[in-house]
Amino acid sequence: MMDWRVGVWTAVGLTYATWSAAEATWMARRRGSGGKPLVSERRSTLIMVGAGVLGEVGAVALAWRAPTVPLAADRTRAAAAALPAVWAGLALRWWAVRTLGTHFRATIDIREDQPVVRTGPYRHVRHPSYTGGLLAVAGAAAVLNDAPAWLVLTGSTVAALLYRIHTEDAILIHHLGPDYTDYAATTPRLIPKVW
Structure with missing residues (x-):
């Protein structure tokens, strides 16, 4: 019988491989589809990628040494507890991308037929x-x-997302007008019923 620790780390590895493959696939499928955008903003995408890379490097550098304030009794238990959050986040992201369909982009692009x-x-x-x-x-x-x-x-992720959300909302309000303004007035940005 397989030790539960091996199962946890196998699940972690498979999760990250799936996550990476899904992100790469979404980006590749949307690149160049749907014609030329009316507006295309790429700075916030670069900031998000940069913040992600810097955050990962910084976090791994900190964790490389002996943990100063561990979150769980050991790393395997922390991983086992964290996996459901990762899976829930990936499922929500997948649902959002699927809902947008051909309107999903890695960059902030406004197309002529862009709906709210x-x-x-x-x-x-x-x-x-x-x-x-x-x-x-x-x-x-x-x-x-x-x-x-x-x-x-x-x-680092929160900081990059705050910049991205501010930029994206401003562009959508400007180009989609009252329809997006009404939607924004009644729908929170990131956390239901909070913000």
């Missing part, structure tokens, strides 16, 4: 794919089993 999507997870928050991504990153950071490392990775 209010179905699926967009009934509850304006940016559910970011909510899912943040939940997955927070869970992934917990696998390191080090509170300072968790704060660095989760904090």
Whole structure:
């Protein structure tokens, strides 16, 4: 019989491989589809990628040494506890991407036929794919089993997402007008019934 620790680390490895493959597939499928955008903003995408890389490097560097403030009795227990959050975040992100369909982009692109999507997870928050991504990153950071490392990775993600949400909302309000303004007035940004 397989030791439960091996099962946890196998699940962690498969989760990260699946996550990476899904992200790469979504980006590749959407690149160049749907014609030329009316507006395309890429700076916030670069900031998100940069913050992610810096956060990961910083978190791993902190966790590489002996954890100063462990989150669980050992790293395997932290990973086992964190996996459901990662899976829930990935499922929410997948649901959001599927709901947007051909309107999903890695960059902020406005197309001529751009609707205000209010179905699926967009009934509850304006940016559910970011909510899912943040939940997955927070869970992934917990696998390191080090509170300072968790704060660095989760904090860098939150900072980048705040910039991205501010930028995206401003562009959508400007180009989609009252329809998006009305939607924004009644739908929280990231956390249902909170913000």
